[in-house]
Amino acid sequence: MTIRPVSFVGGAAVLLASALALAAQDKPANPAAGVAKPAAASAVVKGSASVVLEPTQGSQVRGTVTFTPAAGGVRVVADISGLTPGSHGFHVHDKGDCSAPDATSAGGHFNPGGTPHGAPDAEKHHAGDLGNITAGDDGKAHLDQVFPFLSLSGADSIVGRGFIVHAGKDDMTTQPTGNAGARAACGVIKAG
Numbered sequence: 774m775t776i777r778p779v780s781f782v783g784g785a786a787v788l789l790a791s792a793l794a795l796a797a798q799d800k801p802a803n804p805a806a807g808v809a810k811p812a813a814a815s816a817v818v819k820g821s822a823s824v825v826l827e828p829t830q831g832s833q834v835r836g837t838v839t840f841t842p843a844a845g846g847v848r849v850v851a852d853i854s855g856l857t858p859g860s861h862g863f864h865v866h867d868k869g870d871c872s873a874p875d876a877t878s879a880g881g882h883f884n885p886g887g888t889p890h891g892a893p894d895a896e897k898h899h900a901g902d903l904g905n906i907t908a909g910d911d912g913k914a915h916l917d918q919v920f921p922f923l924s925l926s927g928a929d930s931i932v933g934r935g936f937i938v939h940a941g942k943d944d945m946t947t948q949p950t951g952n953a954g955a956r957a958a959c960g961v962i963k964a965g
C-alpha cells in the first residue's frame with residue numbers, strides 16, 4: 774500500500790496547480806491588469822520623486838523634500854531641521870554626488886538652460902533655483918510650493934541630481950551661487 778500516499782500527494786499537487794492556474798486566470802479577467810505596470814503598484818504618486826538630506830561635516834541640518842507632479846508644475850514639500858533661524862538657499866545642484874564632506878561634489882546649480890542665477894520667479898534663473906527656505910527659532914523650516922519650471926522627466930529632469938540646503942541666505946543676485954554660503958545638507962533626488 775505505497776500507492777495511496779503517492780497518489781494523495783499527487784492529488785494535492787494537482788489541486789495546488791489548479792489553484793495557481795485559477796489565480797493566474799484572475800488577472801486577465803481584471804480589465805485594469807492589462808494596462809497597469811506591475812512596478813507602479815504603490816502609494817507613491819506616479820512620477821513623483823524625493824530626497825533625503827543628510828548633514829555635511831560639522832552640520833546638524835537634515836530633512837526631506839518631496840516632488841509631486843501638480844497642476845502648473847511640480848509641488849515641492851520640504852521639512853528641514855537643525856537650521857539657524859532665517860533664510861537658507863535651497864537649490865537643485867548639477868550632480869547627484871554628496872560624497873565630499875562639504876558636498877562640493879554636487880557641483881553648481883542645475884542649469885541645463887545656460888541661464889544666470891536668480892530668484893525662482895525672476896525672468897531668468899537656473900532650473901535649480903528654488904530661492905530660500907525660512908527656519909523659525911526652533912531651527913525648523915517647512916515649505917509647500919509649486920514651481921512651474923521643475924521637471925521630473927525628460928532631458929531636464931531633476932531626478933538623479935543633487936539637492937542642497939545652504940548655511941546662508943540666497944541673495945538671488947550674486948553669480949552664480951546667490952552667495953548662500955556653505956552647503957549644510959545634501960541629498961540625491963530619487964524617483965518615487
Ligand SMILES: [Cu+2]
Nearest residue numbers: 862863864937
Ligand atoms: Cu545651492
Ligand SMILES: [Zn+2]
Nearest residue numbers: 882890899902
Ligand atoms: Zn542658481
